Amino acid sequence: MPNLLLMDHDGAIDDLLSQLLVLTMPDVTLIGVTVTPADCYIEPALESTYKLLQLMDRTDIAIGRGDYYGINAFPNEWRARPEIINALPLLINLPPSPDPYAYPSAPDLIIDKLSGAADAVTILMTGPCSNLVLALEKAPELKSKVAEIVWMAGAFRTPGNVQTFQHDGTAEWNVFWDPISSQKLLSWELPLTLIPLDVTNHVPVTKSFLSRLATQIDHRLSNLTGQLWALTIDTIPSYHYTYFMWDILATSYLALPGQFTTEVVRANVSTRPPNAGQTYLDESGYRLTIATGVNTTVFYEYLLAQFKR
Ligand code: AGV
């Protein structure tokens, strides 16, 4: 279990669920949250981020605003989804959030928090990695303050989830948004663990899980998370996609590393069509760890226990 933690997310529903989950972990000290304007529009996403801190009585935690926009934008329909979150009954009447443009920029906050930390810091990323890469390019000496990076990203021995023009479908979206930064991050060979589609494909958001969560809605966090997950049931386009516990699984890795199987591999990232953003195994590539499996029963039980408050 890491002690000091920085989290960077990109405002989608499972990113915000992941922020809540981190705030339930007793041994994790969250020292900052930065938001990437990828699977969200930045203003409502910063508002959601702040509201969740308010709900958990943790407005002491600093927020940073991502101002860098990646190379391959997320579909607008996905980016607009999270707006509804700020209108949920448990969140709408919280005191007003700060001006989103009053926050420090995300790379500056990361630099500030890493340099001020007494110990090495674990970094959890549930969106693209651009904010971290910008920070470490500006202050390369801070690489030594990084204990471990856990990143929901990539697809190795399974198809990707990008379906768009000029693309063969091999990439995962968080890598595709900014393939150049993704390749840079891998090239640094920091202690990096990816939670790729290979393992997140095992944990869909199921009706049976939501039904069990609903039996505990007298607990405020079960109520809120049940509402958030219900918003994912009509995933766009709903005839095609299932919503998975992508980011939640990566977040759970912090608390349940022993429940995962992992593999040390060498890999690289393509930066050009037709497979920009593809993460592929490559003997002459960079060294990193990938998760390949998880005990799904323990994982779902863990979520039910953590949100029972
Ligand atoms: O590729 C998974 C990443 C995760 O960080 N995101 C969603 C999670 O937050 C992109 C994504 C893939 N399919 C999606 C996504 C969908 N159908 N709706 C919204 N986002």
Ligand code: CA
């Ligand atoms: Ca995400």
